[in-house]
Amino acid sequence: MANLRKDVHLLRHLVTFQSASRTANFTQAALELGISRVAVSRQIAELEEALGQKLFARNHRTVTLTQTGDAFAKNVNPALAAVAAALARQRADVSDPRISVTVTSAFATYWLMPRLIDFGALHPDIEINLVVSDRYIDIEAENIDVAVRYSPAAQTGAGWSPLFLETIFPVYSPRYAARTQLKSAQDLRRERLLFLSGRYRREARWEYWFSQRGLSSPEERSGVSVNTYINMLQAAIEGQGIALAGRPLVDTFLADGSLKSLATITPLQRDYYYLYQRPDHARACMFSNWVESQFREMPERPLIHHLYKK
Known part of the structure; x- marks a missing residue:
């Protein structure tokens, strides 16, 4: 100096x-x-x-x-x-007080939007430009400052860090008229299931979930087919059938009793949520720190720091 x-x-x-x-x-x-x-x-x-x-x-x-x-x-x-x-x-x-944040439609609807008022109270000077997309948009081309992405593969580029390991399990409404005692995976084969159709990966579907338990899945025509995760959860809340969903997106519904899980069935670990923060961006850092703090407050949070070497 x-x-x-x-x-x-x-x-x-x-x-x-x-x-x-x-x-x-x-x-x-x-x-x-x-x-x-x-x-x-x-x-x-x-x-x-x-x-x-x-x-x-x-x-x-x-x-x-x-x-x-x-x-x-x-x-x-x-x-x-x-x-x-x-x-x-x-x-x-x-x-520029704005930061661009991209998340999926389900994450925006069920996790982020109910909590944004908290961030706004902490940082009233920061404006959020929320880019909701179920496709993986080009972060650099779209000038994205923060992203939350759900992926089976580790995101190892600059700015990425692990956030949450999702667990999935059957959920249903108290209004759902069950045909069985809902005690086992075998019972679920006789229930009215909500099947995801469209571009979702195999790991998001009942076929995969049953296969992990050594069972064959009921045919899709025996239940209800829906083409988006949001529609599936809404149908479950209305009591139309049993959905295969996961944390953290269903936490609010489990907490308020809109949905119930089956205590006798062990949740299945699936994919990972990763957090991206544009390097050397002060406001992006503030928002990312807030997202991480929200996850730290969640009960039974399955962190995945073991995926990364420190």
Whole structure:
């Protein structure tokens, strides 16, 4: 730090050097910087004098980096670009109170939306642009700051961290007219089941759940077929059948008694929720910290930190 304080008067000269070394033209550098060509030439000369080395070979109409100048540019120019990027990010954090958050429709409906009022009370200055999508949108292309994604594979890129390991189990409404005592998986084969249709993976369907217990699944025509997770849960709440659902999306309904689970049937671990936070974004960090705090307060939270090496 002492050396930097001693050379602080050269910082402007380094910016000039960056432009001149990139364009290989003092006149073009002057146009970029909004100063005269004479000023560019003078600042480069002062920088060379301070370093005790020639950075440019000056020809009649052109300039070229010397070997020393080329090595200096390779060290200095990326550092200045990093500083410029950091300043831009910081200005964006201050000037734009919005953050873009993407989640699935089910996660938005059953987990996030009921809790957003809490985040708003804690951070009234932050606006949430909620991007609800059941497809995996391009985070960079869509300029997403925070994402919660449900995936069977670990998300290991920059900004990703594990959040929650889902468990699934049968749920039904107290209004549902059961045909059996609902004590075992065998009993469920005789009940009216709600089947997910459409693009959902096999692990979300009754066929997979029964196969994990060594049983064949009833035919779909024996129950009710629904094409979205939201419709399935709504049908279960209305007592139309038994759904295969999971935590944390059904926690609210289990807590208020809208849905019940079968205590005698062990939940099945399925897929993972992962949290993405745009690196070096203050407001994204605040929102991500809040999401994690909400999950920490959940009972019986199956964390999955073992998936990542610290």
